[in-house]
Amino acid sequence: MLIRESVFLLAVLSGSSAFSGDIPFGFSTQVACETVTGRVGFAEGAAILDLGGDISLLHQSISASGAKYETEAGDLVFWIKGDEASLVADGAQQTCQLSQEAFDWTAGGNEPGWRIGVAEGRLEALLDYGETSLDVDVPEARLFDGALWYEGLELSLFLRPTLCHDDMTGMPYPESVTLKRGEQVLHGCGGAPLALLSGSDWRIEEIAGQGVIDASDVTLTVSPEGQVSGQAGCNRYTGGVELTGEGLTFGPLASTRMMCPETLMVQEARYFEVLFTVDRFDIDETGALVLYSLDEVVITARR
Template identity: 35%
Template sequence: MNPMRPLAAAALTGLVALSGCASIGGGMAAGGSSVEPLAGYECGQLQVLAGFDGERATLQAGNRTLVLEQVPAASGAKYQSPNNAGTSFWTKGNLALLEVDGRAWPECVALGAVPGTFSAGGNEPFWRVSLAQDQLTFDEPGKTSQVVPYQLQSRQPLGLTLAAELANGPVTLAVERQLCRDSMTGMPHPYQVELSRDGGTLAGCGGDPRQLLQGVEWVVESIDGEGMVDDTRATINFLADDRIAGRASCNRFMGGYEVTGEGLGISRLASTMMACQPEVLAQERRFMGSLEQVRSADFNADGALVLTTTEGGTIRAYPSRSLSQ
């Protein structure tokens, strides 16, 4: 499968442009209007374009085109494959749930929106903002938390601006979908954030770092700078419930991972025990040994996921477009 770069500002700009001017499959109504106006979503790192036409939804997700029909739902709008009950797309406001062949993807967020539960913060001075159920919680060291309602001030294709009234004056929060590294730990986050108050602006990062890891299968390109043995494939999937799985080269593996404010850790690895060619087995052992020593995750300029080990080694990988993981 051809790998694709993870979502960054440039990729999202292309997705926004496509969603604003095209329809999946290029269908046009009489007079030149689009039959299926598109909406863009991100399900972790998975890009999804959804076109809605009456009681039908057509999704372009990774390397798959899914044609779904609306079915009854307790809330929102749910679309399901008429031939496969395990494939559905359930929209609820700016959020959606995607399931393909019985597998659930991470929470999908419409372009220009934020996840249902969102937090952001910055350093020097330290501050933190959390959003949940139309309430904004503002925290500063040594002070009582302030919980106030917020209003949507503006929404752009790649972000939004919120406004709220704190006890000591108004505050605005601008959120943009752009890779952001914490100024103290270097931990990557999916959103850049600016908090404006008292005539000044404070910069920070927001969102769950797991959003940058989940939703796609990462295909390993190199281990410690050394390319992969010909005709072999090593992959990594960061799944829900902090589980990790993939192909080590010959065998399948599984385990757990933990994202903290300081970095990424992988543990409890186990694998199948199939016989392998000696050179493939040697690669597999290097890969598994490196995974067990991972201490951080980041992304380089060309969009690769770079996992760094405690000894300074690296695993470099790109996301695949395939939904068959």
């Protein structure tokens, strides 16, 4: 990360001509295309597009309508019109939907404890374990070193779309955040952990240390609203997801009642059994979803 003299960075999503009304902070704008999902963050004249961990820096180009962003090489184009967009990659075009439902944004860190919340165009900060509070307008985002940046009058923040773990709870977050106030520099995490889980299907590769049966279809999909669904190998299932600052749990679940070959039924029963024991999750260095029970890996999945 580059630091130039006293200029530090504040990553906050501010107004973009592509949208009307309140704009989500950071990378809270969800992108759901035909074959890939992710998120996007905007700055003046540019955007950072994160599709399944593949991060691209796009610059705004001239268009007759909407807001058009593309790479310098022109091999990736993201064109926004209202709450819809089109994505052109490798010569293929697909339609995308944008969602700004959960635009409230939070970030925080420890030692000393600090928290930042952004909603309705205002940024509220609690610093020094809550002893210091700030309430300011969200400034306009700029780009610096491939990240979104702001600099305010009293504090600055730098936001990068990289996996971050809370250093007390271990909870994974989708954004790494650095805060500077005067000579004090603090580090922490931002965004919603649920954003790491939601989106396209996770395809289960291992259940309780055993690989899934060849050609069997075991999937897990988490919605931004906190619901889980998928295919358990034979039957489909739906249910709830609870994600707190301490961990992750699934259930209660409901499933269809089809009968399949015994091997699939045994695998399905094992899948449901371990899914109910899950107490936390992580994303490993390869991008795989790892579900734990009492610090033991019980399910591994990949998009």
